[in-house]
Amino acid sequence: MxxxxxxxxxxxxxxxxxxxxxxxxxxxxxxxxxxxxxxxxxxxxxxxxxxxxxxxxxxxxxxxxxxxxxxxxxxxxxxxxxxxxxxxxxxxxxxxxxxxxxxxxxxxGWKATPADTWHHAPDLNKAAMILAEITQPLQIFLTTGRKETRPFKNAPQHHYILRSIEAPLPTDLPPHTTLITARGPFDLAGEYDMLRRHQINWLVTKNSGGKATFAKIEAARQLNIPVLIIDRPAxxxxxxxxxxxxxxxxxxxxxxxxxxxx
Ligand SMILES: NC(=O)c1ccc[n+]([C@@H]2O[C@H](COP(=O)([O-])OP(=O)(O)OC[C@H]3O[C@@H](n4cnc5c(N)ncnc54)[C@H](OP(=O)(O)O)[C@@H]3O)[C@@H](O)[C@H]2O)c1
Known part of the structure; x- marks a missing residue:
């Protein structure tokens, strides 16, 4: 005491x-x-x-x-x-x-289940490199944060749906970007609808963990959408x-x- x-x-x-x-x-x-x-x-x-x-x-x-x-x-x-x-x-x-x-x-951190398809990247630059090698244009849901969009300019063939709390600088964005400003928490029904409405076929996210932003992972699982997950730093x-x-x-x-x- x-x-x-x-x-x-x-x-x-x-x-x-x-x-x-x-x-x-x-x-x-x-x-x-x-x-x-x-x-x-x-x-x-x-x-x-x-x-x-x-x-x-x-x-x-x-x-x-x-x-x-x-x-x-x-x-x-x-x-x-x-x-x-x-x-x-x-x-x-x-x-x-x-x-x-x-x-x-x-x-x-979040953990993949057998129902998930996760591709791992150790950082944002490596994640962008993985995407740069995919020639077929993808519809990507990007949730890495507004200050961390620049690496994806190196994979300009894709269309990005970027969600962040505040808008990034336009010069930091890949050429084909649709911006959604929103603050979590996000629920499963909303995320499911988001992924379908924007015809998302890849999700890019940090392994932030927690409940507030987990629904997108669950929605991707239900829709069989691959996730490019940025692993946690040491x-x-x-x-x-x-x-x-x-x-x-x-x-x-x-x-x-x-x-x-x-
Ligand atoms: N990185 C993410 O993905 C993420 C996501 C959600 C929330 N956040 C929050 O956003 C803040 C900044 O994140 P970051 O990734 O830019 O951090 P960071 O790269 O680790 O830090 C950059 C600089 O921001 C200042 N800073 C960071 N957190 C601070 C705090 N709690 N209080 C006072 N100064 C702080 C420090 O400046 P000085 O060197 O001048 O002290 C630090 O050197 C953090 O508080 C973090 O919890 C980050």
Whole structure:
């Protein structure tokens, strides 16, 4: 148990995911923590929790190191997206320098079933190369994110239905692109209808995991549409949990042991 009357423990949550938002909601009811949620600031009008929020990059590892020290942070939960590799590396280095406890909160990836046809690519460039080699024009549902469409300019023979929360720069788009701006979650009926309406015959997606965007995988399965899946990048070593509840337990454990002695 934390010491009676001990001040709330400052902790940092690196967010931009559903899991980070859920953890923040759980922390709203924990008065032994003083959490700050950090967002990159890439999404306009994000859903914000009722706790301290800071927005924008820290200025690399050194900026993050200074911020952690200045704000007397005692523990960090890295809940950025599984593909946000730069931030994950930066926080790993900064926490190691400061000997701060760091937990990775990362939802599990999706797994193919026997009913799926998945082609794997280790990154977006390799995915675009696979598509470039297919000469027959395809109708591709592209859900990789608005900042990551450029590689597909190298496979210009296909027609892309691009869905992203906000519109990308027109110069980043392959020549035949139809843009749909929408924010998840998406349900199975809607995704099924989307794939049929646009006569999609390939789906390209990162293996983001989670429920909010899983319906497209299920719809592709039902329609026998192949999926070109971008596999998850490696992440720095260290403890990792899959759910916000597990991350809260980890924080409570620190609060009950290590943190009360600092
Ligand atoms: N990559 C994806 O597919 C994806 C999908 C959905 C949501 N997101 C969310 O969007 C944000 C940016 O993703 P990304 O792939 O561009 O990340 P990234 O490549 O790992 O990070 C790029 C830079 O953005 C800043 N940054 C990233 N996350 C931050 C955070 N939570 N708080 C403050 N600064 C942050 C850092 O700037 P400084 O070096 O200046 O500190 C970092 O060096 C992340 O918060 C992530 O969770 C990403």
């Amino acid at each position: 934390p010491l009676l009357h001990s001040p709330p423990v400052p902790v940092l949550i690196l967010g931009g995911t559903t899991e980070a938002s859920t953890l923040c909601t759980l922390l709203e009811y924990q008065n032994n923590f003083a959490p700050t949620l950090s967002l990159a600031g890439v999404t306009r009008n994000p859903h914000l929790p009722a706790l301290s929020v800071r927005t924008g990059g820290f200025g690399g590892v050194d900026g993050l190191y200074d911020w952690l020290r200045h704000n007397k942070i005692q523990a960090v939960v890295n809940a950025v997206h599984p593909f946000a590799t730069v931030m994950s590396q930066h926080v790993s280095i900064a926490c190691e320098r400061l000997s701060l406890p760091l937990l990775r909160l990362k939802r599990p 992440q720095p070593a260290g403890p990792c949990v899959h759910t916000a509840q597990e991350a809260l337990s980890w924080l409570q454990n620190y609060s009950a042991t290590t943190l009360r002695n600092v």
